[in-house]
Amino acid sequence: MTRTMKGMVKALALGLAAACGVAVVSGATAEELSLKGKRIGVSAIGTDHYWDLMAFRGIQDRVKELGGEVIALDAGRKDQQQIAQLQTLIAQKPDAIIEQLGNLEVLNPWLQKIRDAGIPLFTVDTATPHAINNTTSNNYNIGAEIALQMVADMGGKGNVLVFNGFYSVPVCKIRYDQLKYVLTSFPDVKIVEPELRDVIPNTVQSAYSNVTDMLTKSPEKGSIGAVWACWDVPQIGATQAVEAAGRNEVKTYGIDGSPEVIKMVMDPKSSAGAVAAQQPYEIGKTSVDNTARYLAGQKVAPFTFVPAVLINKVNAAEKGKPFLDAAEKGGVK
Amino acid sequence: MSATILHAEAGASDEARATGKSAGRRFATLVVRLGAIAAFAAIMAYFVVFAPGFTSTFNLINVVEQSAILGVLAYGMTSVIIGGGSDVTEGGIDLSIAANMGLCAAVYATLLSMGYGDFLSVLAAITVGMAVGALNALAVVGLGILPLLATLAVLNVAAGMELTLTQNTVVGASSPLLAFLVSGSFLGISALAWALIVFSATIIAIIHGTAFGLRLYAVGGHPEAARAAGLSVPFYVSFTYVLSGFCAAVASILTVSRLSASTPGSGELLLSVLAAALLGTVFSRRFVPTMGGTLLSVLFIGLLANGFQLLNVSSYWVNGVQGALILLVVAITSFARGSESSR
Numbered sequence A: 001m002t003r004t005m006k007g008m009v010k011a012l013a014l015g016l017a018a019a020c021g022v023a024v025v026s027g028a029t030a031e032e033l034s035l036k037g038k039r040i041g042v043s044a045i046g047t048d049h050y051w052d053l054m055a056f057r058g059i060q061d062r063v064k065e066l067g068g069e070v071i072a073l074d075a076g077r078k079d080q081q082q083i084a085q086l087q088t089l090i091a092q093k094p095d096a097i098i099e100q101l102g103n104l105e106v107l108n109p110w111l112q113k114i115r116d117a118g119i120p121l122f123t124v125d126t127a128t129p130h131a132i133n134n135t136t137s138n139n140y141n142i143g144a145e146i147a148l149q150m151v152a153d154m155g156g157k158g159n160v161l162v163f164n165g166f167y168s169v170p171v172c173k174i175r176y177d178q179l180k181y182v183l184t185s186f187p188d189v190k191i192v193e194p195e196l197r198d199v200i201p202n203t204v205q206s207a208y209s210n211v212t213d214m215l216t217k218s219p220e221k222g223s224i225g226a227v228w229a230c231w232d233v234p235q236i237g238a239t240q241a242v243e244a245a246g247r248n249e250v251k252t253y254g255i256d257g258s259p260e261v262i263k264m265v266m267d268p269k270s271s272a273g274a275v276a277a278q279q280p281y282e283i284g285k286t287s288v289d290n291t292a293r294y295l296a297g298q299k300v301a302p303f304t305f306v307p308a309v310l311i312n313k314v315n316a317a318e319k320g321k322p323f324l325d326a327a328e329k330g331g332v333k
Numbered sequence B: 001m002s003a004t005i006l007h008a009e010a011g012a013s014d015e016a017r018a019t020g021k022s023a024g025r026r027f028a029t030l031v032v033r034l035g036a037i038a039a040f041a042a043i044m045a046y047f048v049v050f051a052p053g054f055t056s057t058f059n060l061i062n063v064v065e066q067s068a069i070l071g072v073l074a075y076g077m078t079s080v081i082i083g084g085g086s087d088v089t090e091g092g093i094d095l096s097i098a099a100n101m102g103l104c105a106a107v108y109a110t111l112l113s114m115g116y117g118d119f120l121s122v123l124a125a126i127t128v129g130m131a132v133g134a135l136n137a138l139a140v141v142g143l144g145i146l147p148l149l150a151t152l153a154v155l156n157v158a159a160g161m162e163l164t165l166t167q168n169t170v171v172g173a174s175s176p177l178l179a180f181l182v183s184g185s186f187l188g189i190s191a192l193a194w195a196l197i198v199f200s201a202t203i204i205a206i207i208h209g210t211a212f213g214l215r216l217y218a219v220g221g222h223p224e225a226a227r228a229a230g231l232s233v234p235f236y237v238s239f240t241y242v243l244s245g246f247c248a249a250v251a252s253i254l255t256v257s258r259l260s261a262s263t264p265g266s267g268e269l270l271l272s273v274l275a276a277a278l279l280g281t282v283f284s285r286r287f288v289p290t291m292g293g294t295l296l297s298v299l300f301i302g303l304l305a306n307g308f309q310l311l312n313v314s315s316y317w318v319n320g321v322q323g324a325l326i327l328l329v330v331a332i333t334s335f336a337r338g339s340e341s342s343r
Helices: A005-020 A050-065 A081-092 A106-118 A139-155 A170-184 A203-217 A233-244 A259-266 A280-295 A318-329 B004-019 B023-050 B057-084 B099-114 B118-142 B147-166 B176-183 B191-209 B211-221 B223-228 B232-259 B266-283 B293-310 B317-343
Strands: A039-044 A067-076 A096-100 A120-123 A132-138 A158-163 A189-191 A224-227 A251-256 A272-277 A303-305 A310-312
Touching: A005 A224, A039 A050, A039 A081, A050 A067, A050 A280, A050 B191, A067 A081, A067 B232, A081 A096, A081 A106, A081 B232, A096 A106, A096 A233, A096 A280, A106 A120, A106 A233, A106 A259, A120 A280, A120 B176, A139 A170, A139 A251, A139 A272, A139 A310, A139 B266, A158 A203, A158 A233, A158 B004, A189 A233, A189 B147, A224 A233, A233 A251, A233 A259, A233 A272, A259 A272, A259 A318, A272 A318, A272 B317, A280 A303, A318 B099, B023 B266, B023 B293, B057 B099, B057 B191, B057 B211, B057 B266, B057 B293, B099 B118, B099 B147, B099 B232, B099 B266, B118 B147, B118 B176, B118 B232, B176 B191, B176 B232, B191 B211, B191 B232, B191 B293, B211 B232, B223 B232, B266 B293, B266 B317
Parallel strands: A039 A067, A039 A096, A096 A120, A120 A132, A132 A303, A158 A189, A158 A224, A224 A251, A251 A272
Antiparallel strands: A272 A310
């Protein structure tokens, strides 16, 4: 089979999998990948969130599986530290660097330096022109799907509270833009202005108090239909706030698929309406596979999508379980 | 001049008494202090032998660059500790310094992004930094609030103002000055590294080479004696807080150059700044904070993170080792103080 055909078949398979909503373990292709004798630098802005931790682990586990050596760097959410780590990493001259999330504005000049030093750069969930490949979920799809689910649950009308504190993070921008695009077709669904701001740290507590305040401001039942966030940690606080206020008509929507949120969606009494669950561990692994392919002289596409699954109230019992199992396997509950 | 004599006499009588009454304890303190320095040296020696590329000029310049921001902030903190006395609970301390840097960076980046030039933006950042320092001085000297509490309150003021200004977002910035700081170099040493070298030389000269610096030590060490000798204690203490604010402003410009933006979370640096200022005392014979000692400990902290990364030891260890060292130094310092006060 030629490479293009193989690629086409794989793309078709992935597309099909995404369409069916099946959590497919990708990267399990027949080809023999190896990173023997290679040193791979891995830099993550932080691992305090489930998604980040699983992707970071996926990268490290896969590099070791393929016989490579990992230089793993967690910047603990400190930009200064991440820059210092990248600077030292460039001096270490690894065979490739995989960078995972962070502030693009801060990172871009340094990612440029990585390329200037002749080190191949791969990214996880970070779209930048300096990377050879960015492995991520299809955030265009995710953004549209979760927005459509929300509109459907709202019956096509009502007010939405939106958390928009991280528009500078590329994936959040895409998801938010998709939400806005979907809403252009449903003029009766309105975003409450001013939008809310999600923060790191204290994301859950802050979201809880923000949503509580807004519900107090609009006390009539039905005046707020939904809460949306571009990730699912604010969704936890929002869901708790809605339940504490006894406003069960309000449903919450988010993206990522942290185990506690999946459990909320699976609970029929919970106000968590839906979550788009990604496969961060697979994303991390796939990024390493791309790196190995590139180092073996193969051509690699500028981006790779790992399928995500929309978990809603209807399919939660069936679709949620594989994700919880994967989390448990990774030691996170 | 009177301060010089006063200081020298105080030191001489200290030593005379110490040799008389607790020579043994003093000797033990010396041993512990040298032990701590030996531990530092041993760690460095280990890196030199086992960490690949550790001693390369390129790597060492990288570390100096990485230490520039922390270094400038630590000088501010050290000056406050010198002028206010090094008692951990009642002495001088500036908890607002990192948050102040965040605020200055936000002001600087915001003005640049609004199209104001480097001159105005730098001036504004420095004015804001020194104004926050003056607020600290007002609270500590004017209102007599404990520095620990006063600067904690100002920390919140500065952090709040930064959030108000940036809405907790990243503010990108570019300017000729920033471009120079990022890519300029002279004699093979980058502009950022030069910034630390020049700033260090200046502040060491001022604090350790002038009568003014000696008086500052007198004010921090023996405020009553300094007052009796005719020194204006409030002036000197106020000066250190304003200097600390100035350092925060300078550090903010270096930060924006390194991150190409002002970003939230500058407050995180506070612990490292405190660590550097406290660790620095171990390099002085009488456990007093010195600028040279601070510089050494800043570089040590930088080399520690660097060496661990080169050895491929998990970055999680760096925090632990840093914490353990602070504990060790604070323990030694209290031990040494104990021997002084028990006399």
